[in-house]
Amino acid sequence: MNRRNFLKFGSASLATAATLSSLNVLANESASNSDDYKALVCVFLYGGMDNYDTIIPFDDVSYQGWAAIRAPLLSRYATSRTQSNLHALNTPARFGARKFALAPEMTQLAALYNQGNMAIVGNVGPLLAPTQRAMIEANTASLPARLFSHNDQQSTWMSGSPEGAQFGWAGKISDALVQGNIANDSPFSAITMSSGELLITGEQTAPYHLIGGNPADITVLKGVSGDLKAQLEQHFAATGEHASNLLKQDMIAKQQSAYHANALYKSSVSSNTETTTAFPNSFLGQQLASVANVISSHQQLGTNRQVFMVTLGGFDTHSDQARELPELQTTLDQAIGAFASELQANGLFDKVTLFTASDFGRTLAVNGDGTDHGWGSHHFVMGGAVNGGTIYGDLPPAEFDHSLDVGGGRLIPTISTEQYAANFASWMGVNETEINALFPTLGEFGERPDFMM
Known part of the structure; x- marks a missing residue:
């Protein structure tokens, strides 16, 4: 590890990769007056969200098949998962007779989708090359390391490698934007509101940590x-x-830059705690309220590209899923709904893209009181720059033993995490040559789904 990286990763949590000159942002008119601002916000759902009980089959045939498999769980929900309680989605014609809906607790997300402000990207997960069940059974598939392991799959989603990785893909995007003179070199380019620092850590980009x-x-x-x-x-x-x-020189400079970065943050953002929208008083709601405050202060902070990490845990629903999952879905729905309203009220909706990520999906099969670890998962992408109101990729049928079922309804992904991430890199301004360098497996797949404008 070179001297710069040793200092960056060995210093206290207050430290940032900023230099003193980069903190003189208020004098940088080109930064503070620019309207070329874009931000990515990752909502990471720790534990592995059950997509089968989030995006639910809605046409009669598919719904009845799903309901029969999930019967042991469905009988326990306080709010029934009958078709009349689901939120129907505008389903693309390519799915034929199949239709989809969101769970009863996801009212605001359904509205955002049907209004064209959110998209669903189906069956995303770590892949090294296109894979089918027959390839796995024949032992000819090249598979990502340590599938179904929480820590390793969280790391793989964030960095492309299992636990122990140093740099995440959003941090590398931030590096590329600075190197390409698209983004300002700022200590506030990458901000975590809780954990998940790996995703937003680059070789030059260090996460700025906020607590509450x-x-x-x-x-x-x-x-x-x-x-x-x-x-x-x-x-x-x-x-x-x-x-x-x-x-000693570098440690002094690090301490000085960290101290002044915190002072600048406090003068620019900490006093700006009022939002137009009433955010829910949940952990996720308050994280997204803080993100909204930082975004609205981006000119004072002198940054034109930002990546944020917020998290929500509790999705490892091996048991008591009928009680826990609806509560989590309500939290997710209310927090993202409030965030969308706040961005729209401030005229920033077109400049911010929020997306979900998670360890993995879960099994279609019920273990008695919950579900077990899966692989592919479906995700939400929201913002004014999203080609919304539609589904990208595949939503395999809620049944067993098809070509993408690796057992128990565990889905083999059809969109790689690198394809998913590459869309965000392109929207932020990274060129295709650099994108292919950042995501080395892209060449193994066909044209990536283009869900960003």
């Missing part, structure tokens, strides 16, 4: 005042520090 929408504080400064406080502030800002040793 705020940067980490130096607690001792809250209990002092006067000369003592001034002296402590100078100490923590490394004011006037000099050293001949190269390592």
Whole structure:
């Protein structure tokens, strides 16, 4: 690891990859006045969301087959999954007689989809090459490492490699944008509201951590005042520090940049806590409210490209799924709905794209009280720049033993995570040559689904 990366990853969580010159953003008129702003927001659903009970077959034949398989679970839901309670989706003609709907708890997501502001990307997952069940049975398929493992598949979704990877694809996108002079080199280019730092970590891009929408504080400064406080502030800002040793020089610069980055964030964003929309008081709702505040302050922060990471856990529903999953779906629906409303109210809906990701999907088969680990999963992509109101890719039938069923209704993906991510890279401004370098398996697949304008 080179000296720069050693410093970046060995420093405290306050540290960012910024230099002092990059923090003088308020004087950078080209940054602060530019309307060339774009942001990606990843909502990572930890545990593996059950897509079979999120995007539900809606035509009579498909629904009855699904309901028969899922009968042990369906009898336990407080809100019945009868067809009359589902939210019908406009289904593309290529699915023929098959129709789809969202779960009863997902009212706002269904409205966003049917209004053309959200798309569904079907059956996405880690792939090295197109794969069929027969290839797996014949032991001729090239498969991603450590399938069905939570930690490894979370890492693979974020980076293309199992647990232990250093850099994520969104962080690499941020690197490429800075190197191509499309994005400003800013400490606020990549922000995590909870965890999932890997996705937004690049070789030059380091995540800026927020806790409850705020940067980490130096607690001792809250209990002092006067000369003592001034002296402590100078100490923590490394004011006037000099050293001949190269390592000490870099650590001083790192401490100075981190301190001033936090000061700039507090002056630009922390005071901007009012939103037009009433966000739900859930963990996800408050994360997305903080993201909205940062986005609305992007000019003061001097950044024209940003990637955000927010998370929602609890989707590992091996048991008690009939109680837990509807609560999670309600949380997801209300938080994303409020986020969309806030962006629309502020005229920023066209500049922000939100997408979901998760460890994996889950089995169609019921284990008695829940479902087990799967592979391919369906995802939502929302924003004004999304070619919405339609489904991209495949939604395989809710039945067993077809060519994409690897057992128990575990779906073999038909869209790779790299194809999924490449669309976001292109929208953010990365050229195709660089995209192919960032995502080396793209050449193994055909034309990627184009769900971004």
